[in-house]
Amino acid sequence: MTVQEARVRAEALRKVVNEHNRRYYVESSPVISDFEFDLLMEELLGIEKKFPELVDAASPTQRVGSDLSEGFVQVAHRYPMLSLGNTYSEGELREFDARIAKAFDEAYEYVCELKFDGASISLTYVDGTLQRAVTRGDGVQGDDVTANVRTIRSIPLQLHGDSFPKEVEVRGEILLPHSALESMNREREKQGKALFANPRNATAGTLKMLDSKEVARRGLDSFIYYMPGNDLPFASHYESLQAARSWGFKVSEHTQKCGDIGAVVDFIRHWDAARKRLPYDTDGVVIKVNSLAQQRALGFTAKTPRWAIAYKFKAEQALTKLLSVDYQVGRTGAITPVANLDPVKLAGTVVKRASLHNADQIALLDIHVGDMVYVEKGGEIIPKIVGVDASARTENLLPLQYIDVCPECATPLVRLEGEAKHFCPNENGCPPQIAGRIIHFASRKAMNIEGLGEETVELLYKNGLVKNAGDLFDLHKAQIARLERMGDKSAENILQGLENSKKVPFARVLFALGIRYVGETIAKKLADAFGSLDALQNATLEQLLAVDEIGEQIAKSALAFFGEEKNQLLLGKLREAGLCFTTEKQQLASSKLEGLTFAITGTMSRPRGELKQLIERHGGKVASAISGSTSYLLAGEKAGSKMQKAEALRVKVIGEAQLLELIAK
Numbered sequence: 193m194t195v196q197e198a199r200v201r202a203e204a205l206r207k208v209v210n211e212h213n214r215r216y217y218v219e220s221s222p223v224i225s226d227f228e229f230d231l232l233m234e235e236l237l238g239i240e241k242k243f244p245e246l247v248d249a250a251s252p253t254q255r256v257g258s259d260l261s262e263g264f265v266q267v268a269h270r271y272p273m274l275s276l277g278n279t280y281s282e283g284e285l286r287e288f289d290a291r292i293a294k295a296f297d298e299a300y301e302y303v304c305e306l307k308f309d310g311a312s313i314s315l316t317y318v319d320g321t322l323q324r325a326v327t328r329g330d331g332v333q334g335d336d337v338t339a340n341v342r343t344i345r346s347i348p349l350q351l352h353g354d355s356f357p358k359e360v361e362v363r364g365e366i367l368l369p370h371s372a373l374e375s376m377n378r379e380r381e382k383q384g385k386a387l388f389a390n391p392r393n394a395t396a397g398t399l400k401m402l403d404s405k406e407v408a409r410r411g412l413d414s415f416i417y418y419m420p421g422n423d424l425p426f427a428s429h430y431e432s433l434q435a436a437r438s439w440g441f442k443v444s445e446h447t448q449k450c451g452d453i454g455a456v457v458d459f460i461r462h463w464d465a466a467r468k469r470l471p472y473d474t475d476g477v478v479i480k481v482n483s484l485a486q487q488r489a490l491g492f493t494a495k496t497p498r499w500a501i502a503y504k505f506k507a508e509q510a511l512t513k514l515l516s517v518d519y520q521v522g523r524t525g526a527i528t529p530v531a532n533l534d535p536v537k538l539a540g541t542v543v544k545r546a547s548l549h550n551a552d553q554i555a556l557l558d559i560h561v562g563d564m565v566y567v568e569k570g571g572e573i574i575p576k577i578v579g580v581d582a583s584a585r586t587e588n589l590l591p592l593q594y595i596d597v598c599p600e601c602a603t604p605l606v607r608l609e610g611e612a613k614h615f616c617p618n619e620n621g622c623p624p625q626i627a628g629r630i631i632h633f634a635s636r637k638a639m640n641i642e643g644l645g646e647e648t649v650e651l652l653y654k655n656g657l658v659k660n661a662g663d664l665f666d667l668h669k670a671q672i673a674r675l676e677r678m679g680d681k682s683a684e685n686i687l688q689g690l691e692n693s694k695k696v697p698f699a700r701v702l703f704a705l706g707i708r709y710v711g712e713t714i715a716k717k718l719a720d721a722f723g724s725l726d727a728l729q730n731a732t733l734e735q736l737l738a739v740d741e742i743g744e745q746i747a748k749s750a751l752a753f754f755g756e757e758k759n760q761l762l763l764g765k766l767r768e769a770g771l772c773f774t775t776e777k778q779q780l781a782s783s784k785l786e787g788l789t790f791a792i793t794g795t796m797s798r799p800r801g802e803l804k805q806l807i808e809r810h811g812g813k814v815a816s817a818i819s820g821s822t823s824y825l826l827a828g829e830k831a832g833s834k835m836q837k838a839e840a841l842r843v844k845v846i847g848e849a850q851l852l853e854l855i856a857k
């Protein structure tokens with residue numbers, strides 16, 4: 193096959209594959225089998241592998257993602273991304289309609305759409321090719337998340353047909369269907385990672401991931417609902433959506449024109465119930481004036497368009513039976529009552545447990561075990577009980593008696609003034625508190641110790657191997673390997689994870705200690721202000737209070753923590769283990785690369801960030817662009833334009849192996 197033949201074939205294949213992608217992901221009506229699709233894709237991949245010069249960013253093969261994205265660049269929106277006025281009441285909706293009616297002598301109509309609960313996105317296409325995908329950000333500028341958005345199958349990389357403007361921006365919502373969230377959370381649970389509370393958080397989190405390969409695996413979807421611009425070739429919003437659909441975007445089939453406010457109200461009533469059967473979250477209906485000329489006449493306030501409003505649904509509730517109540521003890525000793533429920537479907541997932549908050553809330557709702565209770569999903573993972581159907585209560589049910597001793601260690605509970613929760617004061621003897629502190633220490637945002645999830649920490653604790661975070665660093669391979677479900681491999685992983693944690697910066701070590709009221713942000717503030725553990729430990733109340741955002745409660749809590757003997761012992765042990773207790777620059781591993789500046793391009797066997805760290809730890813520098821002063825270009829597979837530049841500037845090109853040689857020399 194000549195290059196010319198290959199180009200023709202590749203273009204033909206891209207067209208066909210794009211079309212099948214659209215049928216599959218946008219229309220949900222594929223016309224070929226997955227197997228046939230894979231064959232086409234394989235052929236295209238084969239050609240692109242043989243003729244790398246034919247690889248095109250808009251090719252459907254480029255959706256697999258790469259793990260090279262380094263942070264996000266902020267991009268200004270051409271038109272600000274505004275929010276919508278909100279209402280929960282039909283009355284206010286009618287007032288909105290009255291304002292519109294007053295503005296015009298002529299007729300007007302509305303378009304009603306579902307309000308998708310995900311993350312909004314702005315997509316810019318030039319000559320039909322996806323150029324840029326930017327998050328809403330603060331409305332004025334957002335993050336460039338193009339690499340991640342490219343992995344979303346329902347977003348065309350290349351627009352269909354030829355009726356699109358030379359440059360066009362479309363906006364819509366990226367969302368995560370229920371099924372995708374569930375499988376993601378199942379996996380996270382297995383790995384001992386924190387679960388995503390809802391599809392919205394999961395979507396926003398996924399869009400901001402650095403590894404677009406992982407993004408590609410997560411199953412994001414999209415709906416387009418708006419095209420900004422002053423000179424679009426359409427008379428109405430509805431037409432613009434039809435056009436977007438014809439270009440290959442997914443536009444909701446539930447979007448509907450409504451001649452008057454009565455029809456709008458009917459649409460809302462219908463979807464308030466019907467949305468529960470949709471495979472993704474919606475939290476309301478968006479009502480928009482259809483005519484673009486009328487939209488322009490109405491214009492915008494500082495924050496919202498005058499031609500649109502969002503009617504928000506009340507949070508979904510379900511009615512189910514309260515079977516029993518468990519009391520959970522957190523790492524700080526706080527008690528949380530959790531209801532076990534007769535499993536019930538709520539907003540797309542099955543709910544078996546719900547929070548009861550605290551004793552006051554239980555008393556307020558007058559909860560009896562066996563009651564029929566209303567459960568509501570808020571923003572949290574655990575739904576909450578918001579009410580009781582007292583009329584369904586049978587005579588024999590008893591009011592729920594709150595516990596007065598700790599369910600784990602039988603210590604009488606205390607309730608501090610001004611606090612809603614009961615506490616178990618036995619912090620040194622209560623198992624979930626002890627294990628909880630170690631779990632927190634090892635968790636991702638703290639020391640991020642690989643292999644040490646919740647279950648493993650509990651296992652180590654139950655077997656008497658660890659009683660505090662310091663003990664982790666005394667562990668031996670054989671001790672871990674002989675525990676159930678463990679083995680040599682997992683033991684090695686844990687030890688390696690512990691070793692790696694010695695590089696975690698001081699601010700995170702401080703957060704990992706679990707000092708009450710010292711969360712991630714405060715830990716960072718304290719680390720920056722004092723620079724070292726020694727300085728922080730010796731700080732007086734006044735010195736602590738002098739730090740920005742540190743109030744009495746935090747300062748006193750820190751003083752109390754450092755004043756306790758057992759904490760001093762723990763800190764001594766952690767210091768001995770070699771954890772980072774100062775904010776000073778980390779020690780160099782060697783100075784083999786001192787004075788050398790590197791630029792990096794292409795795909796390597798490990799993420800770019802890791803290579804950068806490696807170079808820096810040996811005294812080298814990494815520059816984002818190549819210049820005359822670059823010492824080496826580190827190039828991997830599929831090297832980009834930096835390669836030509838290196839040749840032009842006579843910069844020496846090396847591979848990963850040669851880099852390692854330089855370090856080993």
Ligand code: IVH
Nearest residue numbers: 275276305306307308312365417418478497
């Ligand atoms: S229109 C200028 N339509 O709701 C009008 N927004 O509160 C732009 N949203 O940030 C928005 N579904 O993320 C519009 N069918 C829909 C929507 C929708 C969800 C989100 C969007 C926006 C927020 C506004």
